[in-house]
Amino acid sequence: MERKFVDGIKGTRILVVSFILGALVICMAFGFENEPQSVAQTKTPLNKDSIASVKAFQQVYRVLMSPRCMNCHPSGDIPLQGDDSHLHDMFPKRGVEGKGLLAMKCTNCHQPENTKGLHAPPGNPNWHLPPANMKMVFQGKTARQLAKQLVDPTQNGNKNMKMLIAHADDDLVKWGWAPGDGRTLPPLSHAEFKKQWLIWLNTGAYAPKK
Amino acid sequence: MIKLNINQKAHEIDADPEMPLLWAIRDLIGLTGTKYGCGVAQCGACVVHLEGEAVRSCVTKLKRAQGKQITTIEGLSENNDHPLQLAWNEVSVPQCGYCHSGQIMSAAVLLKEKPNPTDEDIDNAMAGNLCRCGTYPRIRQAIHMAAEMQKKGGV
Secondary structure, three states: HHHHHHHHHHHHHHHHHHHHHHHHHHHHHHHHEEEEHHHOOOOOOOOOHHHHHHHHOOOOOOOOOOOHHHHHHHHHOOEEEEEOOOOOOOOOOOOOOOOOOOOHHHHHHHHHHOOOOOOOOOOOOOOOOOOOOOOOOOOOOOOHHHHHHHOOOOOOOOOOHHHHHHHHOOHHHOOOOOOOOOOOOOOOOHHHHHHHHHHHHOOOOOOOOO | OEEEOOOOOEEEEEOOOOOHHHHHHHHHHOOOOOOOOOOOOOOOOOEEOOOOOEEEEOEEEEHHHHEEEEEOOOOOOOOOOHHHHHHHHHHHOOEEEEEHHHHHHHHHHHHHHHOOHHHHHHHHHOOOOOOOOOOOHHHHHHHHHHHHHHHHOOO
């Protein structure tokens, strides 16, 4: 009888401790360490997991900050160029639509495909920068800042969850993995990037602490 | 066969669609006012208009240009009397002259889109046209002069 009573108390203790520990983990994951992003408020069912989400974004961030992605998401109005992300020679400007301006429009030099040879213009049918009214800057952003920006429709080109998922297969995004002669590739393959991108979004699109 | 419309004249040439437009303009059609400079869209000597835009013909392939309106320096005006050509002459802009057909073709797009350009507009529009003789101050002066000519409507 007494043994059963002691066992009962032990069982209750284990249950209470387990509950507290569980609650603590949930608080750390969702409340303290990271913040769920606005895109998580869409109707798409999410399997929220802040730890997996942040871990995936760290990989995504490495790609987005590589020259093939960041060079067309500059902090100013002049695109960047080269693996050292210097200002584009000739200083072409963004223009209202992100397609250059006057006699310096992007497609005056950038063809629908890469021009062969070192230092020849890379190309894509849709070559452009983000527009002036939504510059979608990557350059200089921390992982936290970029994660929050990417899921904010007022800063990401009005993209919802579905559009963000589709964006991994955008033709101009995929150009980054076929950039033409003499340009290094992003640090992950496109398949691995897409995998990490989807993990990040589908686990709640959490922003890292920093 | 590739069909090109250059200076409002139809041409049909037997050429590889991958050939740069510049090659066709100069070597196959014989319009040599457009110059070869760098071959990689870095200098602007080869600028022509493709559907009104100042494209670099050294990297523009025939397959992109076929069926579209192309204008070279020879077709900018009927009697070399485009305001820019008159202003270029008035200011004596060129030194060696090699880059100036490209300079004028870029400036023509500028004046079409900004009939009264500021110095900043000129910088933005002309930054891709290099002049190793350094005639930039005279280029700026001539563009302003051409803008005035256009405004007065005399030419």
